[in-house]
Amino acid sequence: MKSVVGLGLLGSALASSHQIDKLPQKPLFADACPSNSILHNGVCQPSSFASDTGGEQITYSGNGSLTLDDARASAQKVADFPWTFWPECYSNENTTEPVCVFSNQEFAGGRGIFIVTTGSLAYKMLNKAAFTDPTSLSRINHHDNPSFVEHEFPGKGRGLIANKTLNRGDQIFASTPLVISHPGSYDLVEAERLRLAHRGVDSLPSASKAKFWKLLDHFKGDPVDDRINTNAFDIEIDGVSQFAVLPEIAMLNHDCRPNAAYFWDEETLSHYVHATQTIHPGEEITITYINNERRRHKRMENLKRNWGFDCTCSSCAAHPSFTAESDDRIDQMVELLKDLDDWTAGSRASPEMVETLISMYEQERLYASMGVAYKHAAEVYSSFGDRYNAIRYARLAAELSFLDKGFRDRDVREMQKMASNPEMTWSWKKRVGHKRASCGHHH
Numbered sequence: 001m002k003s004v005v006g007l008g009l010l011g012s013a014l015a016s017s018h019q020i021d022k023l024p025q026k027p028l029f030a031d032a033c034p035s036n037s038i039l040h041n042g043v044c045q046p047s048s049f050a051s052d053t054g055g056e057q058i059t060y061s062g063n064g065s066l067t068l069d070d071a072r073a074s075a076q077k078v079a080d081f082p083w084t085f086w087p088e089c090y091s092n093e094n095t096t097e098p099v100c101v102f103s104n105q106e107f108a109g110g111r112g113i114f115i116v117t118t119g120s121l122a123y124k125m126l127n128k129a130a131f132t133d134p135t136s137l138s139r140i141n142h143h144d145n146p147s148f149v150e151h152e153f154p155g156k157g158r159g160l161i162a163n164k165t166l167n168r169g170d171q172i173f174a175s176t177p178l179v180i181s182h183p184g185s186y187d188l189v190e191a192e193r194l195r196l197a198h199r200g201v202d203s204l205p206s207a208s209k210a211k212f213w214k215l216l217d218h219f220k221g222d223p224v225d226d227r228i229n230t231n232a233f234d235i236e237i238d239g240v241s242q243f244a245v246l247p248e249i250a251m252l253n254h255d256c257r258p259n260a261a262y263f264w265d266e267e268t269l270s271h272y273v274h275a276t277q278t279i280h281p282g283e284e285i286t287i288t289y290i291n292n293e294r295r296r297h298k299r300m301e302n303l304k305r306n307w308g309f310d311c312t313c314s315s316c317a318a319h320p321s322f323t324a325e326s327d328d329r330i331d332q333m334v335e336l337l338k339d340l341d342d343w344t345a346g347s348r349a350s351p352e353m354v355e356t357l358i359s360m361y362e363q364e365r366l367y368a369s370m371g372v373a374y375k376h377a378a379e380v381y382s383s384f385g386d387r388y389n390a391i392r393y394a395r396l397a398a399e400l401s402f403l404d405k406g407f408r409d410r411d412v413r414e415m416q417k418m419a420s421n422p423e424m425t426w427s428w429k430k431r432v433g434h435k436r437a438s439c440g441h442h443h
Protein backbone atom coordinates (compact mmCIF):
# COMPACT_ATOMS: atom_id res chain seq x y z
CA MET A 1 0.00 0.00 0.00
CA LYS A 2 1.34 3.39 -0.85
CA SER A 3 1.86 5.75 2.01
CA VAL A 4 3.60 8.85 3.02
CA VAL A 5 7.19 7.95 3.80
CA GLY A 6 8.08 7.57 7.41
CA LEU A 7 11.51 7.52 8.95
CA GLY A 8 11.51 3.77 8.65
CA LEU A 9 11.89 3.88 4.90
CA LEU A 10 14.27 6.78 4.85
CA GLY A 11 16.52 4.92 7.24
CA SER A 12 16.72 1.81 5.09
CA ALA A 13 18.91 2.41 2.11
CA LEU A 14 18.41 0.31 -0.98
CA ALA A 15 21.29 -0.61 -3.20
CA SER A 16 20.75 0.34 -6.82
CA SER A 17 21.18 -2.46 -9.30
CA HIS A 18 20.45 -0.52 -12.44
CA GLN A 19 22.44 -0.55 -15.60
CA ILE A 20 24.17 2.72 -16.23
CA ASP A 21 23.00 4.73 -19.22
CA LYS A 22 25.52 6.23 -21.57
CA LEU A 23 25.41 9.92 -22.15
CA PRO A 24 28.24 11.13 -24.34
CA GLN A 25 28.89 14.84 -24.22
CA LYS A 26 31.09 17.07 -26.24
CA PRO A 27 34.42 17.91 -24.61
CA LEU A 28 34.76 21.50 -23.54
CA PHE A 29 38.31 21.76 -24.72
CA ALA A 30 40.42 19.52 -26.87
CA ASP A 31 41.58 17.39 -24.01
CA ALA A 32 39.75 18.68 -20.96
CA CYS A 33 36.39 18.15 -19.34
CA PRO A 34 34.51 19.93 -16.58
CA SER A 35 36.08 19.28 -13.24
CA ASN A 36 34.13 16.20 -12.27
CA SER A 37 33.72 14.46 -15.60
CA ILE A 38 36.01 12.16 -17.41
CA LEU A 39 37.36 12.29 -20.94
CA HIS A 40 36.69 8.90 -22.40
CA ASN A 41 36.96 7.89 -26.05
CA GLY A 42 37.08 11.55 -26.96
CA VAL A 43 33.95 12.63 -25.13
CA CYS A 44 33.36 14.00 -21.67
CA GLN A 45 31.25 11.57 -19.76
CA PRO A 46 28.98 12.75 -16.99
CA SER A 47 29.41 11.78 -13.41
CA SER A 48 28.76 8.13 -13.99
CA PHE A 49 28.67 5.85 -16.94
CA ALA A 50 29.82 2.47 -18.14
CA SER A 51 32.07 2.47 -21.14
CA ASP A 52 30.95 0.52 -24.15
CA THR A 53 34.10 -1.55 -24.03
CA GLY A 54 33.04 -4.58 -22.08
CA GLY A 55 31.35 -2.97 -19.11
CA GLU A 56 34.47 -1.20 -17.85
CA GLN A 57 33.19 0.97 -15.03
CA ILE A 58 34.67 4.40 -14.65
CA THR A 59 34.54 5.72 -11.17
CA TYR A 60 35.49 9.09 -9.88
CA SER A 61 35.67 10.72 -6.54
CA GLY A 62 33.57 13.40 -4.91
CA ASN A 63 33.71 16.93 -6.21
CA GLY A 64 32.42 19.00 -3.37
CA SER A 65 34.77 21.85 -4.18
CA LEU A 66 32.73 23.57 -6.93
CA THR A 67 30.73 26.61 -5.87
CA LEU A 68 27.20 26.83 -7.24
CA ASP A 69 28.31 29.60 -9.59
CA ASP A 70 31.19 27.48 -10.89
CA ALA A 71 28.87 24.50 -11.25
CA ARG A 72 26.43 26.64 -13.26
CA ALA A 73 29.23 27.91 -15.48
CA SER A 74 30.47 24.36 -16.09
CA ALA A 75 26.99 23.19 -17.01
CA GLN A 76 26.47 26.09 -19.40
CA LYS A 77 29.61 25.23 -21.33
CA VAL A 78 28.18 21.88 -22.42
CA ALA A 79 25.69 22.02 -25.27
CA ASP A 80 22.26 20.66 -24.35
CA PHE A 81 23.35 19.84 -20.83
CA PRO A 82 20.10 18.86 -19.08
CA TRP A 83 20.95 20.25 -15.65
CA THR A 84 21.37 23.82 -14.49
CA PHE A 85 24.42 23.02 -12.35
CA TRP A 86 27.20 20.56 -12.83
CA PRO A 87 26.17 17.69 -10.51
CA GLU A 88 28.02 17.21 -7.25
CA CYS A 89 28.63 13.53 -6.53
CA TYR A 90 29.97 11.20 -3.88
CA SER A 91 30.70 7.52 -3.82
CA ASN A 92 32.28 4.95 -1.55
CA GLU A 93 32.69 1.19 -1.24
CA ASN A 94 28.94 0.81 -0.51
CA THR A 95 27.76 2.56 -3.66
CA THR A 96 27.63 0.80 -7.02
CA GLU A 97 27.52 4.18 -8.76
CA PRO A 98 28.20 7.69 -7.48
CA VAL A 99 25.22 9.41 -5.92
CA CYS A 100 24.83 12.98 -7.15
CA VAL A 101 22.54 15.97 -6.89
CA PHE A 102 20.99 16.90 -10.25
CA SER A 103 19.21 20.26 -10.38
CA ASN A 104 17.08 21.75 -13.09
CA GLN A 105 15.75 25.26 -12.43
CA GLU A 106 13.67 25.32 -15.63
CA PHE A 107 11.69 22.21 -14.74
CA ALA A 108 7.89 22.59 -14.67
CA GLY A 109 7.78 26.16 -15.95
CA GLY A 110 10.51 27.40 -13.61
CA ARG A 111 9.34 25.67 -10.41
CA GLY A 112 12.58 23.70 -10.46
CA ILE A 113 13.55 20.35 -9.01
CA PHE A 114 16.54 18.65 -7.48
CA ILE A 115 17.10 14.93 -7.67
CA VAL A 116 19.50 13.05 -5.42
CA THR A 117 20.26 9.78 -7.16
CA THR A 118 22.63 7.96 -9.47
CA GLY A 119 23.40 9.23 -12.96
CA SER A 120 21.62 6.29 -14.57
CA LEU A 121 18.38 6.88 -12.68
CA ALA A 122 18.51 10.65 -13.16
CA TYR A 123 18.95 10.32 -16.90
CA LYS A 124 16.09 7.82 -17.06
CA MET A 125 13.86 10.46 -15.49
CA LEU A 126 14.76 12.81 -18.33
CA ASN A 127 12.79 10.48 -20.63
CA LYS A 128 9.56 11.11 -18.75
CA ALA A 129 6.89 13.31 -20.31
CA ALA A 130 7.42 15.83 -17.49
CA PHE A 131 10.81 16.63 -19.05
CA THR A 132 10.25 15.81 -22.73
CA ASP A 133 6.80 17.35 -23.20
CA PRO A 134 6.03 20.46 -21.09
CA THR A 135 2.38 20.37 -22.27
CA SER A 136 1.95 17.21 -20.20
CA LEU A 137 2.10 19.52 -17.16
CA SER A 138 -0.69 21.82 -18.33
CA ARG A 139 -2.96 20.82 -15.41
CA ILE A 140 -0.14 20.75 -12.87
CA ASN A 141 1.21 23.38 -10.45
CA HIS A 142 -1.77 25.75 -10.69
CA HIS A 143 -1.67 27.01 -7.15
CA ASP A 144 -3.36 30.39 -7.63
CA ASN A 145 -6.95 30.72 -6.47
CA PRO A 146 -6.90 27.61 -4.27
CA SER A 147 -10.01 25.88 -2.93
CA PHE A 148 -8.61 25.94 0.60
CA VAL A 149 -7.01 28.19 3.18
CA GLU A 150 -4.27 27.44 5.67
CA HIS A 151 -5.37 27.04 9.28
CA GLU A 152 -3.58 26.34 12.57
CA PHE A 153 -4.93 23.27 14.40
CA PRO A 154 -4.00 22.84 18.06
CA GLY A 155 -1.84 19.72 18.40
CA LYS A 156 -1.45 19.22 14.66
CA GLY A 157 0.17 22.39 13.39
CA ARG A 158 -0.93 23.89 10.10
CA GLY A 159 -3.47 22.21 7.87
CA LEU A 160 -5.82 23.14 5.03
CA ILE A 161 -9.54 23.81 5.25
CA ALA A 162 -11.88 23.97 2.27
CA ASN A 163 -13.10 27.46 1.34
CA LYS A 164 -15.76 26.11 -1.03
CA THR A 165 -17.71 22.91 -1.49
CA LEU A 166 -15.58 20.20 -3.00
CA ASN A 167 -17.29 17.26 -4.65
CA ARG A 168 -16.01 13.75 -5.03
CA GLY A 169 -13.50 13.79 -7.85
CA ASP A 170 -12.61 17.49 -7.62
CA GLN A 171 -8.90 18.06 -8.05
CA ILE A 172 -7.56 19.90 -5.00
CA PHE A 173 -4.08 20.25 -6.40
CA ALA A 174 -1.58 18.50 -8.59
CA SER A 175 2.10 19.30 -8.19
CA THR A 176 5.57 18.32 -9.22
CA PRO A 177 8.10 17.62 -6.46
CA LEU A 178 10.82 20.02 -5.44
CA VAL A 179 12.90 17.07 -4.30
CA ILE A 180 13.19 13.48 -5.48
CA SER A 181 15.65 11.37 -3.56
CA HIS A 182 16.76 7.78 -3.92
CA PRO A 183 17.19 5.75 -0.72
CA GLY A 184 20.66 4.80 -2.06
CA SER A 185 21.78 8.21 -0.81
CA TYR A 186 21.85 6.53 2.62
CA ASP A 187 24.84 4.50 1.39
CA LEU A 188 26.86 7.70 1.54
CA VAL A 189 28.48 8.85 4.73
CA GLU A 190 26.11 11.11 6.61
CA ALA A 191 28.02 14.35 5.98
CA GLU A 192 28.08 13.78 2.21
CA ARG A 193 24.41 12.79 2.07
CA LEU A 194 23.51 15.97 3.94
CA ARG A 195 25.82 18.03 1.75
CA LEU A 196 23.96 16.84 -1.38
CA ALA A 197 20.59 17.65 0.20
CA HIS A 198 21.72 21.14 1.25
CA ARG A 199 23.26 21.75 -2.16
CA GLY A 200 19.97 20.69 -3.75
CA VAL A 201 17.95 23.17 -1.68
CA ASP A 202 20.44 25.96 -2.48
CA SER A 203 20.02 25.19 -6.17
CA LEU A 204 16.21 25.60 -6.21
CA PRO A 205 14.71 28.77 -7.75
CA SER A 206 14.04 31.28 -4.96
CA ALA A 207 10.21 30.88 -4.83
CA SER A 208 10.59 27.12 -4.48
CA LYS A 209 13.38 27.50 -1.97
CA ALA A 210 11.04 29.60 0.19
CA LYS A 211 8.37 26.88 -0.08
CA PHE A 212 10.90 24.31 1.05
CA TRP A 213 11.94 26.33 4.08
CA LYS A 214 8.30 26.86 5.06
CA LEU A 215 7.86 23.10 5.53
CA LEU A 216 7.50 21.68 9.03
CA ASP A 217 10.64 20.29 10.72
CA HIS A 218 9.01 17.91 13.17
CA PHE A 219 12.10 16.09 14.45
CA LYS A 220 14.38 19.12 14.95
CA GLY A 221 17.50 17.51 13.46
CA ASP A 222 19.45 18.82 10.46
CA PRO A 223 17.11 21.51 9.06
CA VAL A 224 17.08 20.20 5.47
CA ASP A 225 17.05 16.51 6.35
CA ASP A 226 14.32 17.06 8.91
CA ARG A 227 12.07 18.86 6.43
CA ILE A 228 12.53 16.00 3.99
CA ASN A 229 11.85 13.36 6.67
CA THR A 230 8.73 15.13 7.93
CA ASN A 231 7.21 15.74 4.52
CA ALA A 232 8.39 13.10 2.05
CA PHE A 233 6.04 10.84 0.10
CA ASP A 234 6.83 7.37 -1.08
CA ILE A 235 6.88 7.29 -4.90
CA GLU A 236 7.96 4.85 -7.59
CA ILE A 237 9.70 5.60 -10.85
CA ASP A 238 10.36 2.76 -13.29
CA GLY A 239 9.84 0.27 -10.47
CA VAL A 240 12.36 2.00 -8.21
CA SER A 241 11.13 3.27 -4.84
CA GLN A 242 12.16 6.81 -4.05
CA PHE A 243 10.77 9.64 -2.02
CA ALA A 244 9.53 13.04 -3.03
CA VAL A 245 8.81 16.33 -1.30
CA LEU A 246 5.83 18.34 -2.53
CA PRO A 247 5.22 21.46 -0.45
CA GLU A 248 1.50 21.74 -1.22
CA ILE A 249 0.43 18.24 -0.29
CA ALA A 250 2.81 18.39 2.67
CA MET A 251 0.34 20.84 4.25
CA LEU A 252 -2.31 18.14 4.55
CA ASN A 253 -2.66 16.46 7.92
CA HIS A 254 -3.38 12.81 8.50
CA ASP A 255 -6.78 11.38 9.31
CA CYS A 256 -7.53 7.64 9.59
CA ARG A 257 -10.84 8.47 7.89
CA PRO A 258 -9.64 11.00 5.29
CA ASN A 259 -11.78 12.92 2.82
CA ALA A 260 -9.15 13.19 0.09
CA ALA A 261 -6.83 10.77 -1.69
CA TYR A 262 -3.66 11.13 -3.67
CA PHE A 263 -1.70 9.27 -6.30
CA TRP A 264 1.64 9.59 -7.98
CA ASP A 265 1.83 9.70 -11.76
CA GLU A 266 5.30 8.78 -12.90
CA GLU A 267 4.97 10.03 -16.49
CA THR A 268 4.29 13.60 -15.42
CA LEU A 269 6.33 13.19 -12.21
CA SER A 270 3.31 14.66 -10.48
CA HIS A 271 1.30 14.05 -7.39
CA TYR A 272 -2.49 14.52 -7.62
CA VAL A 273 -4.89 15.10 -4.72
CA HIS A 274 -8.67 14.76 -5.16
CA ALA A 275 -11.68 14.92 -2.87
CA THR A 276 -13.12 11.45 -2.28
CA GLN A 277 -16.40 12.71 -0.81
CA THR A 278 -18.19 16.02 -0.44
CA ILE A 279 -16.07 18.40 1.63
CA HIS A 280 -17.97 21.42 2.92
CA PRO A 281 -16.47 24.90 3.37
CA GLY A 282 -14.74 25.08 6.75
CA GLU A 283 -13.95 21.36 6.89
CA GLU A 284 -10.35 20.27 7.10
CA ILE A 285 -9.02 18.48 4.01
CA THR A 286 -7.18 15.35 5.11
CA ILE A 287 -5.33 12.43 3.59
CA THR A 288 -4.05 9.24 5.14
CA TYR A 289 -0.37 8.66 5.81
CA ILE A 290 -0.88 4.95 6.48
CA ASN A 291 -2.93 1.88 5.63
CA ASN A 292 -6.16 2.35 7.58
CA GLU A 293 -7.61 -1.12 7.25
CA ARG A 294 -5.96 -1.99 10.56
CA ARG A 295 -6.92 -1.92 14.24
CA ARG A 296 -6.57 1.37 16.09
CA HIS A 297 -3.47 0.47 18.13
CA LYS A 298 -1.61 -0.64 14.98
CA ARG A 299 -2.44 2.62 13.23
CA MET A 300 -1.40 4.67 16.23
CA GLU A 301 1.82 2.70 16.64
CA ASN A 302 2.73 3.25 13.00
CA LEU A 303 2.06 6.99 13.14
CA LYS A 304 4.06 7.35 16.33
CA ARG A 305 6.99 5.27 15.11
CA ASN A 306 7.29 6.75 11.63
CA TRP A 307 5.88 10.20 12.12
CA GLY A 308 6.47 10.86 15.78
CA PHE A 309 2.96 12.08 16.60
CA ASP A 310 0.07 10.75 18.66
CA CYS A 311 -2.92 10.30 16.40
CA THR A 312 -5.80 12.46 17.55
CA CYS A 313 -8.18 11.93 14.65
CA SER A 314 -11.72 10.96 15.67
CA SER A 315 -11.30 7.26 14.97
CA CYS A 316 -8.20 7.21 17.23
CA ALA A 317 -9.58 9.46 19.95
CA ALA A 318 -13.14 8.11 20.29
CA HIS A 319 -14.48 6.49 23.49
CA PRO A 320 -12.96 3.01 24.00
CA SER A 321 -16.31 1.32 23.45
CA PHE A 322 -16.58 2.94 20.02
CA THR A 323 -13.00 2.17 19.07
CA ALA A 324 -13.49 -1.46 20.19
CA GLU A 325 -16.54 -1.65 17.89
CA SER A 326 -14.50 -0.18 15.06
CA ASP A 327 -11.68 -2.70 15.64
CA ASP A 328 -14.19 -5.55 15.49
CA ARG A 329 -15.49 -4.25 12.19
CA ILE A 330 -11.95 -4.00 10.84
CA ASP A 331 -11.29 -7.63 11.85
CA GLN A 332 -14.46 -8.70 10.11
CA MET A 333 -13.52 -6.74 7.00
CA VAL A 334 -10.15 -8.50 6.88
CA GLU A 335 -11.90 -11.88 7.17
CA LEU A 336 -14.38 -11.00 4.45
CA LEU A 337 -11.61 -9.83 2.15
CA LYS A 338 -9.79 -13.12 2.70
CA ASP A 339 -12.90 -15.09 1.70
CA LEU A 340 -13.58 -12.87 -1.29
CA ASP A 341 -10.01 -13.30 -2.52
CA ASP A 342 -10.41 -17.06 -2.48
CA TRP A 343 -10.87 -18.20 -6.08
CA THR A 344 -10.59 -21.92 -5.42
CA ALA A 345 -13.50 -24.30 -6.05
CA GLY A 346 -14.22 -24.33 -2.31
CA SER A 347 -14.51 -20.55 -2.04
CA ARG A 348 -17.30 -19.24 0.20
CA ALA A 349 -17.35 -15.87 -1.57
CA SER A 350 -20.84 -14.59 -2.27
CA PRO A 351 -22.66 -11.38 -3.21
CA GLU A 352 -24.07 -11.21 0.33
CA MET A 353 -20.56 -11.23 1.69
CA VAL A 354 -19.43 -8.39 -0.52
CA GLU A 355 -22.53 -6.31 0.31
CA THR A 356 -21.59 -6.76 3.98
CA LEU A 357 -18.04 -5.66 3.18
CA ILE A 358 -19.31 -2.50 1.47
CA SER A 359 -21.52 -1.76 4.44
CA MET A 360 -18.53 -2.19 6.81
CA TYR A 361 -16.45 0.27 4.77
CA GLU A 362 -19.34 2.75 5.00
CA GLN A 363 -19.83 2.16 8.71
CA GLU A 364 -16.10 2.77 9.17
CA ARG A 365 -16.28 5.93 7.01
CA LEU A 366 -13.47 4.56 4.88
CA TYR A 367 -14.85 6.39 1.85
CA ALA A 368 -11.41 7.12 0.42
CA SER A 369 -10.69 3.37 0.25
CA MET A 370 -14.10 2.28 -1.10
CA GLY A 371 -12.50 1.43 -4.44
CA VAL A 372 -11.20 -1.78 -2.87
CA ALA A 373 -14.67 -2.86 -1.71
CA TYR A 374 -16.30 -1.93 -5.02
CA LYS A 375 -13.67 -3.84 -7.01
CA HIS A 376 -14.39 -6.95 -4.95
CA ALA A 377 -18.10 -6.42 -5.50
CA ALA A 378 -17.66 -6.09 -9.26
CA GLU A 379 -15.62 -9.28 -9.37
CA VAL A 380 -18.00 -11.26 -7.17
CA TYR A 381 -21.05 -10.30 -9.23
CA SER A 382 -19.14 -10.98 -12.42
CA SER A 383 -18.09 -14.38 -11.06
CA PHE A 384 -21.76 -15.29 -10.59
CA GLY A 385 -22.63 -13.98 -14.05
CA ASP A 386 -24.65 -11.03 -12.71
CA ARG A 387 -23.98 -8.58 -15.53
CA TYR A 388 -25.66 -5.43 -14.25
CA ASN A 389 -24.39 -5.58 -10.69
CA ALA A 390 -20.91 -6.24 -12.09
CA ILE A 391 -21.24 -3.12 -14.24
CA ARG A 392 -22.65 -1.04 -11.38
CA TYR A 393 -19.76 -1.84 -9.06
CA ALA A 394 -17.09 -1.77 -11.77
CA ARG A 395 -18.12 1.83 -12.53
CA LEU A 396 -17.88 2.77 -8.86
CA ALA A 397 -14.58 0.93 -8.46
CA ALA A 398 -13.08 2.66 -11.50
CA GLU A 399 -14.06 6.10 -10.22
CA LEU A 400 -12.88 5.58 -6.66
CA SER A 401 -9.70 3.72 -7.60
CA PHE A 402 -8.86 6.46 -10.04
CA LEU A 403 -8.69 8.94 -7.15
CA ASP A 404 -6.54 6.62 -5.10
CA LYS A 405 -4.37 4.90 -7.71
CA GLY A 406 -4.32 7.13 -10.74
CA PHE A 407 -5.59 7.00 -14.28
CA ARG A 408 -2.88 4.66 -15.55
CA ASP A 409 -3.39 2.04 -12.85
CA ARG A 410 -4.05 -1.58 -13.88
CA ASP A 411 -7.00 -2.02 -11.50
CA VAL A 412 -8.65 1.09 -12.88
CA ARG A 413 -8.26 -0.10 -16.45
CA GLU A 414 -9.54 -3.56 -15.53
CA MET A 415 -12.63 -2.07 -13.90
CA GLN A 416 -13.24 0.17 -16.90
CA LYS A 417 -13.06 -2.92 -19.08
CA MET A 418 -15.52 -4.76 -16.87
CA ALA A 419 -17.89 -1.81 -16.84
CA SER A 420 -18.13 -1.94 -20.63
CA ASN A 421 -18.04 -5.66 -21.11
CA PRO A 422 -18.14 -7.90 -18.03
CA GLU A 423 -18.34 -11.03 -20.17
CA MET A 424 -14.81 -10.37 -21.42
CA THR A 425 -13.15 -10.23 -18.01
CA TRP A 426 -11.26 -13.05 -16.30
CA SER A 427 -13.76 -13.38 -13.44
CA TRP A 428 -16.88 -13.77 -15.59
CA LYS A 429 -18.95 -16.78 -14.40
CA LYS A 430 -15.91 -18.17 -12.53
CA ARG A 431 -18.12 -19.12 -9.60
CA VAL A 432 -21.31 -20.13 -11.32
CA GLY A 433 -22.44 -23.35 -9.72
CA HIS A 434 -20.94 -22.39 -6.34
CA LYS A 435 -23.47 -22.24 -3.57
CA ARG A 436 -24.08 -18.69 -2.37
CA ALA A 437 -23.19 -18.46 1.31
CA SER A 438 -25.95 -16.58 3.07
CA CYS A 439 -28.18 -16.87 6.12
CA GLY A 440 -25.33 -18.60 7.94
CA HIS A 441 -25.36 -21.65 5.62
CA HIS A 442 -21.97 -22.21 4.10
CA HIS A 443 -21.20 -25.11 1.90
Ligand SMILES: C[S@@+](CC[C@H](N)C(=O)[O-])C[C@H]1O[C@@H](n2cnc3c(N)ncnc32)[C@H](O)[C@@H]1O
Binds near residue numbers: 156157159215254312
Ligand atom coordinates in the same frame (compact mmCIF):
# COMPACT_ATOMS: atom_id res chain seq x y z
C1 LIG B 1 3.28 16.52 6.30
S1 LIG B 1 3.20 17.49 7.75
C2 LIG B 1 1.55 18.10 7.75
C3 LIG B 1 1.50 19.62 7.92
C4 LIG B 1 1.95 20.09 9.27
N1 LIG B 1 0.87 20.03 10.24
C5 LIG B 1 2.52 21.51 9.19
O1 LIG B 1 2.27 22.31 10.11
O2 LIG B 1 3.26 21.79 8.26
C6 LIG B 1 3.20 16.16 8.90
C7 LIG B 1 3.25 16.59 10.34
O3 LIG B 1 2.02 17.21 10.73
C8 LIG B 1 1.62 16.78 12.03
N2 LIG B 1 0.38 16.00 11.91
C9 LIG B 1 -0.21 15.58 10.76
N3 LIG B 1 -1.35 14.93 11.00
C10 LIG B 1 -1.53 14.92 12.33
C11 LIG B 1 -2.53 14.39 13.19
N4 LIG B 1 -3.61 13.73 12.72
N5 LIG B 1 -2.39 14.55 14.52
C12 LIG B 1 -1.31 15.23 15.02
N6 LIG B 1 -0.31 15.75 14.24
C13 LIG B 1 -0.42 15.61 12.92
C14 LIG B 1 2.77 15.93 12.57
O4 LIG B 1 3.64 16.80 13.24
C15 LIG B 1 3.44 15.44 11.30
O5 LIG B 1 4.80 15.12 11.47
